[in-house]
Amino acid sequence: MTTTRIEPEETIDEPTFTSRQPLHYVPGILLLIGVGLLGKYAQIWWKALAKHEHWTVPDIEYVLWAIVIGLLITNTIGLHRTFHPGVQTYDFWLKIGIVLLGARFVLGDIAKLGGLSLIQILVDMTIAGTIIILAARAFGLSGKLGSLLAIGTSICGVSAIVAAKGAIRARNSDVGYAIAAILALGAVALFVLPPLGHAIGLTDREFGFWAGLAVDNTAETTATGYLFSDHAGKIAVLVKSTRNALIGFVVLGFALYWAARGQADEIAPGAKAKAAFIWDKFPKFVLGFLAVSAIATAHWLSKGQTANLANVSKWAFLLTFAGVGLNTDIRHIARTGWRPLVVAVIGLVVVASVSLGIVLLTSRVLHWGLGG
């Protein structure tokens, strides 16, 4: 048995920067911009058309347009390989958007909302994680695939699965299954949660908390929140960032569990090594988000420049939403097989129900200030 060292290649190998040639990114990034702009203007055109024709139709948000246009391209004509490197940068734009969104929060709000969400996350994670591990066992999935699904569903989707891959020595096939299942769930949540939230009559803040707690992948969480409303999107990003910040602790827990069974590398003894492990997995862009929020809290930004940063953040999110659609290949997800998907669907239903219960309990029974 060996002791885990923090190796650079083990930390991040999500498919964001897949080429060393800057020019390879240009076609895909231009496609992200094109699809994003088309989504943005489709909302305006749809509204104008409905008004002109006197139709009574719901206002379809740019978020949905961008995702649907991207989905249609990938799943009909397909995405030519020239576009792949640029299109896969959508996670990069997401993180830039999150950091700049810090300008719209003062640190006091982050501490309050982050603290509230932390309690909810811990309860949600414990209940949902346990149910997913039991469901995985019942459907005959490997223990490590069950762990990956629990990590992905309870924390941070793909990033958490990738972070856990090396630490629990999971097989590549299990990692592929878990990632496909989490992405499939994200796509489902995107289309199901916003109408459900409206039907239940959730406030923007309640829905933001629900999306932040229930949707697994940060890009899909952001899109789900913004599909409900701008304010819900902001709250969803904050809650999800709190969830992301816990990656290191959860992965460490699973790594210790599997190491104790001799099926993963041992973590070096001592608090210092464990702290280094947690820091290694910590999503550093959360620090950027806090730094920008500190700048806004210190009033170093004029009103106009705060609005400017919020707009840059929205443009970055627009590229992310286009990327979510363009990167969702339904055929690829279908090839995953039904069993991991069934466990993942159980996971989504459990996480969505438990987190909705927690949000309603804390908001409407305990009055923790989520209703506004």
Added chain:
Amino acid sequence: MNKDVPKDSGATPQRDGRLGQIGSVSLDWWATLLAGVIAALAVADVLPKIPW
């Protein structure tokens, strides 16, 4: 997914070393750095008006 990525051409060992150093910085830090530059421009009040 990586199988579809265009292959590198014309890479030299020196260039590879530089790219290796750049590549060792994680995506999170790159995103934070770029967003930090944009935020710094806003603090200096030189970020042009960005419409939405």
